[in-house]
Amino acid sequence: MADPDQFEINDVLSVEQRLAAEALIVDVDGFEGPLDLLLQLSRTQKVDLRKISVLHLAQQYLLFIEKAKELRIELAADYLVMAAWLAFLKSRLLLPPDPSDEGPSGEELAAHLAYQLQRLEAMRESAAKLMARDQKGRDFFVRGLPEEVERRRNITYTASLLDLMQAYARVRTKDEFRPFVMDREAILSMEQALERLRGLIPFAVEWADLSSYLPEGWELDPKKRRSATAATFAASLELAKQGQVELRQGGTFEPIQIKARRR
Amino acid sequence: MNDLPEQEESLFDAPPLAEQERMVEAVLFASADPVTVNDLASRMPHGCNPKAALELLQRRYEGRGVRVVRVGDSWAIRTAPDLGFLMQKETVETRKLSRAAIETLAIIAYHQPCTRAEIEEIRGVSVSRGTLDQLMELDWIRFGRRRMSPGRPVTYVVTPHFLDHFGLESARDLPGVKELRAAGLLESRPLPGLDATDDDEDQDDLFEDES
């Protein structure tokens, strides 16, 4: 694919330039944002960060950005924002302070930048110290054979004599409503549905509509079907809660399907 | 893997035995499985004597909260047997009995001996197996004699533990229907399903199994 001639020309023309460009590309990729780049550049001043020349640093940064632009290296927006801010800072530092200006002075801004660099460096060093500490699972180790703490939950149920009497009174009073109880023929209780489903689930290896699990004959009479559907659905929820079955529904109002849960 | 390292001439002296004991201690502590003497030797620097170190360590842990024990041909650190009770955490939770359970219990107490069908008839709903099991587990009810009716259904009666819990001398001490009504627990209207003579008859049956 490569045209040998062109390759050669390219090679001859710009070995030095390309090397410089490559170095820059590598560097830009290696920097974690403009602050990191500034910290790196400040190292060349080889002084305590508190005594750094921010003006000099700003110039270095702007130069770096210029070069990158010349080499058409794509720079992320935040590098350019920082460049603009540093150009502003540079002008503030170079020009005599304007007494009518309300904003912070160039020195204040420079001091803050120096503080930010110091702080970033301090965090870098701290991170390195932290990672150099003895670490669990690498330098020191936990018990390899922990013993289970047996959690014994004692549940005590209580009821008072009054509870007992009230309960009895309740069931006795219910006798008055006995006639209503007579109507229970068309009602499938959840217990009944549960008992019925329990017997059927071992065979429910495939997904099947829940409606197919209604007791025989109950699906014809609308009243009975309603009760049976409700009870069977409630029972299926109970079984799902116990982890015996799985339920699924394709979407709202879609048929609900049930299947035994494989263990 | 378990082979002893070859006995080459070591360039260094083996660490002092006290140091070897530390090593054995750390390995036994951190290992997920009991460790063989060979395994110890292969992990420790050349010229170590894990057996001697193990013996020292074992003696050091004598009478402590954990012990160095032999498991087959391996070694491990284990909790001293007398401190096993520390490995349990007990929490006590008090819950109120469910409505179904308390009603079932009340019916059994007032009507014992009482079959499941009878309980269902009185409550008007079916009684789940779980409810009865729970009451049995609490030792508040137990099986009574089988009824001599068709199917010979099993009956339920309350236990002495039940009487104890509710502070009753006998089930006869349970407040009667009249008292319930006087206490405002029953509506004052006469109840069609309740026949006083019926109740009296039941009372004879009460405590059949207790004498």
Added chain:
Amino acid sequence: MNDLPEQEESLFDAPPLAEQERMVEAVLFASADPVTVNDLASRMPHGCNPKAALELLQRRYEGRGVRVVRVGDSWAIRTAPDLGFLMQKETVETRKLSRAAIETLAIIAYHQPCTRAEIEEIRGVSVSRGTLDQLMELDWIRFGRRRMSPGRPVTYVVTPHFLDHFGLESARDLPGVKELRAAGLLESRPLPGLDATDDDEDQDDLFEDES
């Protein structure tokens, strides 16, 4: 759950301190995770003083192959770090953390409680969601209280698990934390010209969870 059992008049005297030390020893040996003093107290007999027993135990294990260490308000037994070379088998390969993740972790640890904006301010780049997620997944950081400043931003704090992993008794023991504070490098200093008074009160929050 962590409540100390009520200090009732005990019918029995608490066991002697040496015996309590054995108990603490057994419980700490049995657990891979640090155990709180409250948990110890709830598992030991009434009237025990786990703190005193812990101090005794800690002294007993000085210089041994395993050590008794404090992690926040919990205690654990860990192997001595100089013996790590014996545990190649137990060593867990950890995913190498990115530079961003390591720096973010350090910033949270030293500045906690710390908002995402503050992390970004210090690093000068935005924090990716994945970095925080990774640290959360490692259970080294968690959400702290929301900041009372506009927008009520969520804060991050380090977890007891973080302390345990790096063998720290508390966040106060982070390397160089005193010097950094003295140098003013842990303050949140706003850019001149920007009003950020609401940040001042947050400094009181530092290490909120440790008192």
